[in-house]
Structure formats: structure tokens, C-alpha cells
Amino acid sequence: GENVEQHPSTLSVQEGDSAVIKCTYSDSASNYFPWYKQELGKRPQLIIDIRSNVGEKKDQRIAVTLNKTAKHFSLHITETQPEDSAVYFCAASRGGGNKLTFGTGTQLKVEL
């Protein structure tokens, strides 16, 4: 089955700096890669996703890049703000039943 590794497990940045979270996946048939943000005690919220026919996608301060050959994808957050502090999960799916395999999560802390 699919295996998704996520690094780092914790990330601390200064407000205004950029943050990068990286994930690798094992199943070359995976073709859908969402990123979720989960604040403490709240539900996971989809913040951006990318499909395998695209190499990069951007939405304001958030971008995701995908390298199919190397089987890794990354989340980039620019101009970080305190409200970006949360746990971020990457995930991968090969379609069909849309079973998402989640990474282990990254605790992002944006310090003032």
C-alpha cells in the first residue's frame, strides 16, 4: 500500500519568514495530493491540492510543488503569520475509492 513520509515533524519560524514542509510517497500510481491544516481541537481543512498532471500550484501565500519522478511534493508558505500556526498534513491518493494516505503531520509554529 501507499506510504507517505512527512518532514519535519516540527517547524518554528519567525513571522514573515517562509516555511517549507516536504512529503514523499511510495506508490507511483498516486495522482492526487492534498494538504490539510488542522488547528488544535478543530477539523482538518483543505488548504491546497495538486494533481499529477501539474507541477506547481499557487494560491496567494501558499504553493505546492510536485516532482513525480522523485515522488515527492512540498508545501510552501510565504510571509508567515501567527494564524498559520497549526498542524499540517500532506496526503496522497491513487484514485478509485479515494483512500487518502496521510503523512504524520508537521507542527508549524510562527513566532512573533
Added chain:
Amino acid sequence: DAMVIQNPRYQVTQFGKPVTLSCSQTLNHNVMYWYQQKSSQAPKLLFHYYDKDFNNEADTPDNFQSRRPNTSFCFLDIRSPGLGDAAMYLCATSIEGNQPQHFGDGTRLSIL
């Protein structure tokens, strides 16, 4: 407005006493999922329904059952909760397979 609604938000039950968690959706999505999430961990898929077709994960304990009486509602039944079943239970929906999943706020289950 909440589109995936879980009730109750907090549930306390006794060891071995059956409990039912509910999820409803206003999105008319075909697919509904149940996840278990323990502290500092990623959501773990228990099962999902594609319309009326039930799909159980291989490692989901027999103690966990699910019902989907109609498109809008899905229930998670835990027949004999053990202390290890204390967790956040998240319901999610997607319009079709391999499409974005929308999560509810979750039910936090405590076992006495």
C-alpha cells in the same frame, strides 16, 4: 454554514457500553468516510461508503460498524468501547472518488 455536521461534539461512555456517533451532510456527496484521530497523530481511515457500497479497511476492528441509511446520514457504531477507542472521530465527504474531502468538526469520545 456547516456542511458536514457531527453530533454530538463530545461523547462520554462507559467501558463496554455501545455508543453511536452521527454524521450528516448537506452537500449531497456520494462518498462518506469515518476516520479515527488520536492525539498528535494523522487521521486513520476506518471505512467509507461510496453511495451504498461499504468499504472496510483491513485493520479496522470488528468492534466498529457503520450504517448509511440514506445519502445524507452516516453512523458509526462502537459495540463495546475499550479505553483504546478514546479518540476524535472525524466524518468526511467527497463528491466522487479522488476529489477533495470535506471534514466535519468531529466527535471527541471519552471512555470511563
